[in-house]
Amino acid sequence: MLRAVIFDMDGLLIDSEPLWRKSHMAALAEHNVSITEDDVRKMAGKRTDEIVRHWREKHKLAHIPNDTLEANVVSKVIENIHMNGVELPECMNLLVYLTLTVYRWP
Numbered sequence: 001m002l003r004a005v006i007f008d009m010d011g012l013l014i015d016s017e018p019l020w021r022k023s024h025m026a027a028l029a030e031h032n033v034s035i036t037e038d039d040v041r042k043m044a045g046k047r048t049d050e051i052v053r054h055w056r057e058k059h060k061l062a063h064i065p066n067d068t069l070e071a072n073v074v075s076k077v078i079e080n081i082h083m084n085g086v087e088l089p090e091c092m093n094l095l096v097y098l099t100l101t102v103y104r105w106p
Contacts, residue, residue, distance in 0.1 A: 005098055014085040016077070023076035024051065027069060033059045048073060 021040040028035050043051045052070045056062055
């Protein structure tokens with residue numbers, strides 16, 4: 001009997017990759033740095049802190065703490081998800097199924 005379901009939220013319920021790319025671009029634009037979606041695509045597979053460290057080194061942004069820039073990117077992703085996130089096909093059906101068969105609200 002299935003008793004629990006754990007979701008990796010990044011990219012499973014919504015296609016968040018385009019939102020991450022736009023968030024990196026917007027965060028750097030605040031510091032007059034222009035990067036493209038292709039620049040961000042090249043960073044695929046890396047953690048956000050690693051990507052931000054790369055941007056800081058490449059674009060001479062050492063005066064901005066890594067955790068500050070990373071928090072700005074993450075904040076923009078959350079905002080983008082709230083504003084533009086669209087669930088992947090069948091996502092809602094899965095959540096309804098799990099709610100009815102596995103998870104019971106208190």
